[in-house]
Amino acid sequence: MRITDVQTFHLTAKLDKPFAWSLRWTDTRSAVLVKITTDEGIVGWGEAGSSGAPAIATVITSQYRPLLLGRDPFDVEIIWEELYALTRDAGQKGTAIDAISGVDIALWDIIGKAVGKPIHKLLGGCARSRVTVYATGLYYYDQDPRAVAARVEEACHYREQGYRAMKMKIGGLSIADDLFHVRAIRDAIGPDVPLMVDANHGYNAYTAIRIGRRLEELDVLWLEEPVVPEDLDGYLRVKSALDLAIAGGECEYTRFGFLPLVERRAVDIVQPDLGRVGGLSEAKKIASLANAAQIACIPHVWGTGIIVAAALQLIATLPNCPPVRNPQSIWHEPVLEFDRTPNPLRGRVAPEPELDAEGAIAVPPGPGLGIEVDEDAVRHFGREVIW
Ligand code: CA
Numbered sequence: 001m002r003i004t005d006v007q008t009f010h011l012t013a014k015l016d017k018p019f020a021w022s023l024r025w026t027d028t029r030s031a032v033l034v035k036i037t038t039d040e041g042i043v044g045w046g047e048a049g050s051s052g053a054p055a056i057a058t059v060i061t062s063q064y065r066p067l068l069l070g071r072d073p074f075d076v077e078i079i080w081e082e083l084y085a086l087t088r089d090a091g092q093k094g095t096a097i098d099a100i101s102g103v104d105i106a107l108w109d110i111i112g113k114a115v116g117k118p119i120h121k122l123l124g125g126c127a128r129s130r131v132t133v134y135a136t137g138l139y140y141y142d143q144d145p146r147a148v149a150a151r152v153e154e155a156c157h158y159r160e161q162g163y164r165a166m167k168m169k170i171g172g173l174s175i176a177d178d179l180f181h182v183r184a185i186r187d188a189i190g191p192d193v194p195l196m197v198d199a200n201h202g203y204n205a206y207t208a209i210r211i212g213r214r215l216e217e218l219d220v221l222w223l224e225e226p227v228v229p230e231d232l233d234g235y236l237r238v239k240s241a242l243d244l245a246i247a248g249g250e251c252e253y254t255r256f257g258f259l260p261l262v263e264r265r266a267v268d269i270v271q272p273d274l275g276r277v278g279g280l281s282e283a284k285k286i287a288s289l290a291n292a293a294q295i296a297c298i299p300h301v302w303g304t305g306i307i308v309a310a311a312l313q314l315i316a317t318l319p320n321c322p323p324v325r326n327p328q329s330i331w332h333e334p335v336l337e338f339d340r341t342p343n344p345l346r347g348r349v350a351p352e353p354e355l356d357a358e359g360a361i362a363v364p365p366g367p368g369l370g371i372e373v374d375e376d377a378v379r380h381f382g383r384e385v386i387w
Contacts (some may be wrong), residue, residue, distance in 0.1 A: 001072055001114060005037040006065040006103070008048075008057035011304075011382035013344035019139040022171030022202030029343045031304050032056045032385075033378060034102035036110060038073060044109035045373045047275045047306040048102025049095070050250075057101035057385035063087070068103065072097060076107040077281050084254070084278070093253040099280055104279025104367070105310050112368030119368060120316035123284055130360040131315050132329040135336035136159075136194070136301075138168030138185065145177035147313070148184045153302025155185045158340065164359035165194035165330060167224070167337075175211050179218075187219045200226040201251070205234040213241040221330065222247045222269060235266040247271055252302035254278050255285045262293045271337075273300040274310045283314050296321050298330070301337040305350025309369040311336060312353070316363040336361060348377040 011031045018027040030052025036044045044381060046264060049056045062082055087096035112119045118258045120126055136157040138151050151168070158166050168185060170178040186195055197220050199208065208226035215223060222245040227234035229251040247269040252258055254277060261267055270290045272283045287297040296319055301311045327333045338361070338379040339346070346352065350371040353361040364370025 001042070001074070002039045003036055003068050003071050003073060004039050006060065006068050007035045008060045008385045009033045009035070009378050009382040010052070010054045010057050010385050011345055012052070012351070012380065013381055014085070015342050016184050017342070018140060019141050019341060020172055021139055021169045021198070022200040029345055031345055031349070032102060033304070033306065033349070034060060034106045036068070036103070036106040038110060040114070042110050042113045044073070044106035044113065044368065045306055046102035046105030046109065046279070047303050047310070049098030050273050050275050050300070050302040050307070051098070053095065054385060056098045056102070057094050058387045059096055060103060061385055062387040064099060064103055073107045073110040076104060076111065080104055080278065080281050093257060097253045098276055101275045101277065101279040104281050105190070105274065105306070108280045109368035110343045116367050118363070118365055119280060119313040120363060123280065124313065124317040126316055126363070127319060128316055128333070129365070130356065130358070131312055131362050131363060132164060132333065132334045132358070132360045133336040133355065134165035134167060134194070134330070135163040135340045136167050136337050137340040138166065139341055140169060140172045145173045148181050151181060152184050152188045155189050159189050159193055159290045162355055162357065162359050165196070165221070165335070167196040167198055169200070170197045170211070171199035175207070179214050180209065182218050182220065191219065194221045196222045196224060196247070199226050201228045203227060203244065205231070208238045208240045212238065212244060216242065216244050220244055224248065224271070225250065232260060232264060232266050236264060239266065239268070247298070250276070252277070252382055254282055255289055258286045258289055262289050262295055265293060265295070267295065269296045269298050271298055271300040273302065274314060275303055275307050280310060280314055284317070287314070287318055291319065291321055294321060296334065298334050299337065302339055302347050305347065305352065305371055306343065306369065308336075308353065309350065309364055309371045312361065312363045313369060336372065345381055348381065349373060362369065
């Protein structure tokens with residue numbers, strides 16, 4: 001089998017209402033998608049980067065496409081190394097690796113379709129056919145720090161819909177106001193629903209420790225990205241000062257980037273983003289690296305149904321950490337980050353997976369990613385990027 005074409009699409013959709021996290025407001029969702037075609041008529045789809053930056057598409061079409069044409073998709077990890085070697089001197093992280101990620105996911109989609117198997121059967125097998133999810137939402141929709149009612153209502157809505165855990169944003173208000181919001185949501189959802197918080201590296205180490213001590217009193221399960229990703233010693237300082245779990249890694253790239261995080265035990269949970277770290281090939285290696293240090297791997301997921309499907313395929317293969325007789329979600333078993341914020345692209349590019357009565361989602365059993373990408377929707381929201 002040979003690759004005959006590599007196309008990229010940049011998609012955008014305006015939101016009715018903007019929302020914010022610790023860093024900024026947004027009124028747009030965007031994505032970069034990759035479509036790879038073969039001489040056997042099999043087509044694979046990937047999603048590149050979670051920023052949706054059009055430069056990612058340009059890297060693929062200008063630098064990677066000429067190397068990919070004529071290649072056998074089954075050489076996926078050999079191709080990965082070649083693409084990485086091509087751009088290594090430009091920095092080992094960022095746009096070039098986002099771009100590799102989308103190509104890698106599309107190649108695995110092709111391989112799965114060619115052999116008639118879902119990707120997880122090719123990456124080691126099925127540890128679980130359903131994955132428990134946690135709802136990612138509870139962003140800021142209002143400038144007013146006292147406007148907590150809508151966030152409380154949103155949290156109650158997730159609980160009523162059957163989500164077994166949820167994650168909210170912090171770092172967008174003063175420490176006192178953020179704690180007021182976390183307390184209000186904890187009181188509303190009750191003590192039995194695991195609640196996580198995400199600062200999106202909005203603190204320095206001493207501020208993260210200060211709020212972290214109060215978050216422990218509110219039984220927050222994990223504190224995500226307390227400090228900037230470059231500040232490894234800051235992570236270590238926060239982690240050694242606090243008893244709650246520290247999660248991070250969504251801004252990190254490749255196994256080389258995760259090695260110091262894992263070796264130095266800077267986090268309790270690594271969160272590789274499949275569209276960013278280098279795709280399925282690299283996320284699997286990062287998960288193995290983390291497992292060797294008994295660090296849990298709970299991927300970061302932010303994008304269309306393509307990246308959700310890719311994450312489900314990976315999570316299906318991950319061993320419980322540690323393996324026990326009666327594994328508990330999050331504590332032993334990896335879970336899926338299920339973004340519930342407004343995104344007109346998400347359910348249109350590929351159908352939204354459905355939550356079951358146990359708060360879980362089925363791993364798509366079909367060949368490849370196991371989803372049908374709606375190319376009409378892709379072209380409706382996007383344009384093909386020809387550099
Ligand atoms: Ca996050």
